[in-house]
Amino acid sequence: MLEIRGLRAGYGKVEILRGIDLDVGKGEIVAVLGSNGVGKSTLNNNISGLYRPFSGSIRFKGDELAGQSSTEIVKRGVIHVPEGRRIFPNMSIRENLELGSFVRGTARRKQNIERVVGIFPRLKERFGQMAGTLSGGEQQMLAIGRGMMSEPELLIMDEPSLGLSPLLVDEMFALIGRLNTEGQSILLMEQNAVQTLAIAHRAYIIENGHVAMKGNAADMLRDPDLRKNYLGL
Template structure:
């Protein structure tokens, strides 16, 4: 479904992603793990089109999308839950969600809204409150819900566990597994490698802008090199 070839991107003279190849097949959960500053966020932003690339290709559903503007990529079916949640703080919870469906029709929006509220009932309770007042965990749910509103086929998740209590992390990751069961494809970026690899079909380990290891989620979890470097075991 998604194929990234030789992708390079950076900030000024600093190159953060130095030629990455990766692939995500339809229906998979693929985890992208690695230390802080390995280039994970840059890579996801490049796929969404909000970070310029200097070389490489991004192929989605067989078509090159690297020249498309971000909103055109959303329309094609790629949604992202950005690092740090990035909710629209002054707007209400419901407005945040409706804006997630900015590229969708009105009728569709209502059904999806009901689905998101069913997935995260707490959001329905707080629908009329400003998003900035929600707790960190609720904001994360809102951010996932907002991405779901676009009815994506590929969901990019950037550090959904960041700053959350373990119980909430489980809740968010459970939601991801449930969404996959409904046919969604997921590319999950995490510093919390053990949690991410545990639910992933396959994983990539990113090290200073390059893929260092790749394999099945469980296999990476059991790989002594990965365990030592990223899991602290």
């Protein structure tokens, strides 16, 4: 579905990504791992059209995304759940979800809300509550639910476990696995390497703006050199 070749990107004159090649196939969870500052969010922002790459190609189902507006990219089914949730705190849960279908999925808004609250029953219990009063875990559920309202063909998730308690982290990874078993293709950016590799099909490790390692996620999790040098285990 997604083919990235030779992607160089950054901010102003500062280059963060220095020639990234990456693929996501239909029905896969593909993980991108790396510490803070290696370029995971920069990669997401360029795929989503929030920034334009310096050079390289980002193709989705054969069509070039680089240079397209973020609205056009959403229309194509590439949906980004950003780091830090970025919900609308002074709007209700329902209003946040409805905004998720503003560009894509409008015709099936009611059905999609029913699907989201089926996945996240805690949201249904608080439908009229202001989003800013939710706990961190509930806000993350809302952010993912808002993304699901756009009927994503590819769902990009940026650090979904960030700031959650250990119990909620387990719930979050279980949810990501469940979405994938229902057919959702996912590009997952995370620092939580062990739990990410446990659910992913393939993974890339970014270091200093380059892909330092890639391969089958289960094999990478078992690799003793990888565990020592990149996972700190």
